[in-house]
Amino acid sequence: MALPLSIDFEFRKLIMDVHISSEKIKYCYQCSRCTDNCPVAEVQNPFYKEVTNSFDPRLIVLVTLLGYKDVTMAVAGTKAALIPWGCTVCDTCDTVCPQAIEVTEIIALAKNVTSGAGLAPDNIISQAKAIFENGKAIPPQPAIERRREQMGLPAVAAPDVNEVQTLLKNIGVDKKL
């Protein structure tokens, strides 16, 4: 696939705002230390065969800074695309970046954008649904509640689900589920 060359300035602005100091991302000099230490890049496509089918944090920083939204989403419109969903959120790239760029936060933003378009992986959507419906990612189950009792553990204090739902609705989470 050829590189799509349309620049999305809105997306670029979002990326610039990821860092508390928005200048920071500009100081990426593409040294590739993030990619060299990325566990997913290591197992997924170690020889960089295809740019749009590689999980490559260095490239993600470059293309997001340039505003190439379509490359960031792998092929625009793909559900659970490798870029950005190949990120395993281990935060190793942030740790080794000589310029202290928060690569994981940049990828999280790209994930947020694809989620808004309904293109998040199913496991991510079902977790968000469970949290919205129960206030917990894993709702209470009778069998586990019995096991807790048998082990002498107190019942898990129930969260205020209405409060959680109001908070999430005001942010607009319900519309994305």
Next chain:
Amino acid sequence: MTEYKMFQGCVIGNRVPFLEASSRKVLEKIGVQVSDAPFACCPDPTGMKSFDSTAWLAMGALNLCLAEAEGKPIISLCNGCANTLRGVKYQLKHDSNKMEAINKELAKIGKEYKGSIDVKHFVDVLKDNLGGIKSAITKQMSNLKVAVHPGCHYMRPTEWMESDDPLRPKNLKEIVAATGANVVDYDELALCCGNAVAGPFPEHGDAILKQKLDSIKKAGADAIIVNCPACFQRLDTAQRDVSKRYDSEYNVPVLYVTELIALAMGISSEDIGLKNHRVRRNTAIENL
């Protein structure tokens, strides 16, 4: 004496509560007091944060408000929850735009986040109480060779967690060594268990886990010691998947650090529900 609000999290509370049993027993033995609060999901720093970062901040802040209302610090039994709660604290402390936006949302449900309480990962609390642990140990674990896996979110991002060396962590090793167990070093100590990528891309998650397990096997460990329920589940349940995918055998038992300490304190394996693990205990553990 500090009293902590117990944040066991969704995975421990509602799926693998036996990890909470050993944790509560160990904390009690060393004199750390805990009480409960109606916390919601932290929420997940790899799930909900990826779905909607604003919702992640808002729910994290809501949970912090619940502890603030009682003026007590939080103790988390999970890397993910500790990572979220500390990450939310960090971002709201350093970004006044975010702080303002989140407090505007919280005001609509009658809450205000001030940033007044601390969040501790339970490993850091254990480390501060090493003396107490050592004096409560009745059974030296010196026959056991173990590898430790502290997991990514216990120490990264460094700015949020302020806990340990982000690439050469040593706190968990120190705690495990206090039980008399022999900690073996292995090359892939700081490597992820692959949990988050295994959702959408199981083949990549398994390839990462294989590297980790190969390195642990090479070091000759009888068991893997962890301090995160997500890593625990991944290491305990996915060894079968990795064995199948690569046509080889992976069956190293996984113990929560509080399970090891509880056993060393003479608490019985029945009392801490050790039978609920997927990977069967090997002879090294049976003989404890």
